[in-house]
Each structure stands twice: as structure tokens, then as C-alpha cells.
Amino acid sequence: MSRYRFIEAHCGQYPIRLLCQVVGAPASGYYVWQQAQEQAVAPGEPAWERALVQVFGRHKRRYGTRRLQVALRRKGYRVGRQRLRTAMRQRGLHALQPKAYTPRTTDSTHGLRCAPNRLLDQPKPTQANRVWVSDITYLPLANGDWAYLCAFQDVASKQVVGWQVGATMPEELVTTALQRAFWAQPPTPGLLVHSDRGGQYCGTAYRQLLHDHQAVRSQSRRGDCYDNAQAESLWSRLKTEVLELRERPVFADLADARASVADYFDYYNHERLHSSIDYQTPYHTHQQLLPLNALNCPGYPEV
Known part of the structure; x- marks a missing residue:
């Protein structure tokens, strides 16, 4: 992976100037490279891969393969999740992953009267504002x-x-x-x-x-x-x-x-x-x- 592709893959997580300092590349050089990427089609690179990079960057690493697959399909690209994983791995694209939740019990020793749980055994609502x-x-x-x-x-x-x-x-x-x-x-x-x-x-x-x-x-x-x-x-x-x-x-x-x-x-x-x-x-x-x-x-x- 080139230095500029590394910066592109991680610019949603860190400032571009900081990434340029880490890899020893001038920020001006990265911006010139980025503009060239947007204006020219890389030889042999499928259009869906360019769309993948654009969607992934637009959503700031918040989309994994499931949402990326749906987003690309709506752009006209039918791509399997395994191909997406491979393309992302080759480009160093890593989606954010929620940390495991450790539940903490709410302090309910306030002495005020609580209401019952009226959601128990109720079907999921099918209308908004219910x-x-x-x-x-x-x-x-x-x-x-x-x-x-x-x-x-x-x-x-x-x-x-x-x-x-x-x-x-x-x-x-x-x-x-x-x-x-x-x-x-x-x-x-x-x-x-x-x-x-x-x-x-x-x-x-x-x-x-x-x-x-x-x-x-x-x-x-x-x-x-x-x-x-x-x-x-x-x-x-x-x-x-x-x-x-x-x-x-x-x-x-x-x-x-x-x-x-x-x-x-x-x-x-x-x-x-x-x-x-x-x-x-x-x-x-x-x-x-x-x-x-x-x-x-x-x-x-x-x-």
C-alpha cells in the first residue's frame, strides 16, 4: 500500500496532516494525489471499488460490509460481502466496531413510585409515535x-x-x-x-x-x-x-x-x-x- 493510500484509508480517523507526518509525506503531495484520483480512472480498477472507497469515506468508517453492500447495490453495483472484505483489506479500510456493552443497573433507590413495564409481552409497534x-x-x-x-x-x-x-x-x-x-x-x-x-x-x-x-x-x-x-x-x-x-x-x-x-x-x-x-x-x-x-x-x- 502506498503512503497516500494509507492516508486515504485512515483520514476519517486521524487528521490528514498528522498522517502525513507519520508516513513522511508532504500534505501538498497528498492533496495533489487525491485530486488526480478523483479526476482519473485507475487502470484496471473496477468502478464498484471506487464507489466502495467513496461510500466508506462518506460515512467515516461507520459502515461495515452489510451496509456497504446495500449502499453499493443502490448505486447499481451487485457485489458480495466476501469481495467487499477482500477489497477493504487490500486498501486497509477498517470499519468501527461497537465495544461490548457491560450493563450497569440504574440506581432506583430514590423512593419515588415507578411505573410498571408496559412493554412486556407486547408486540412491536408497527406505527410511528406509538x-x-x-x-x-x-x-x-x-x-x-x-x-x-x-x-x-x-x-x-x-x-x-x-x-x-x-x-x-x-x-x-x-x-x-x-x-x-x-x-x-x-x-x-x-x-x-x-x-x-x-x-x-x-x-x-x-x-x-x-x-x-x-x-x-x-x-x-x-x-x-x-x-x-x-x-x-x-x-x-x-x-x-x-x-x-x-x-x-x-x-x-x-x-x-x-x-x-x-x-x-x-x-x-x-x-x-x-x-x-x-x-x-x-x-x-x-x-x-x-x-x-x-x-x-x-x-x-x-x-
């Missing part, structure tokens, strides 16, 4: 402090419908994220909103906000974090696909965390193909699965 899940996660900052992210995600479409990042995690973190979700999505009466047993999801303001929008509260069973597995999966994907691309796996500060989360959720909703929804984007799927009475509707009146 069931949302939520959770809070920690975001590491460069100074050693933490930021906190709360998000609400639709179960059927996988779209992130509302989120909030804060320096602390009071009940307001959750209610702000939920209110943003209600502003973005006309709440369907009877909407089920599921979370873990954290105290933020048991407070008066949170319960009142649900009541005002005719939504129903649901919470995981004690000590069983897998009751909220979809929310945990979102955190695993976000931290892998945002932090693992950085020189250091931290956010610079609170403002950087907010901006990075906003960029990622915009990408996640509108561009990233999701395997569980037939390799469609969450936004596209959400629009397809909206109840008919929610289409072109500015919102429901409060009761």
Missing part, C-alpha cells in the same frame, strides 16, 4: 468532567425524536428532551414512553408532562437493564461512531458535546441506513409509519 424509549448517558469531557445526554427514540422507526445535553442530570434534562420531542412530533394519544427506573423519570414535572399530552409512562423492571435495550444500543452506537473517530475519545467541552450530538443525530436520522428497518433511514421510515391522522397535522390540543 412507543418511545428513553435513557440518560454520560459524555466524557477533556477536563475530566462529564456532560449528560437524554434522548427519546421511536421504537418502530428508530428515529431520535428529541434530545438534550446538560452539565448535570436533574429532572429538567429529561423534561426538556421530552418537550422537544413533543414539539417535533405531534403526540399520539396513548403514546407509551418507556425508560429505566431513574429518579428523573419518576418526578412530578415529568409525569405531568406525559399526562398533559395523553402519554403513558412505562419503566423497566428492577435490576433488568435489558428491558431498555434499544436505548442502550443507541448509546453504544453513538459513542463508537463519534468518539472513536477522534484523536482522544472525549469531547472538548460542553459546547462541543452539544454540537457533536446534534450533528450525529442529524446524520443518524437522515443518512445512516439501519438494518432493523430494512436498511432505510429512520427519518424515511418514520414518515412511512406515521398514523394517517398525524400527517399534515400541526398538533393535538392539550387536555
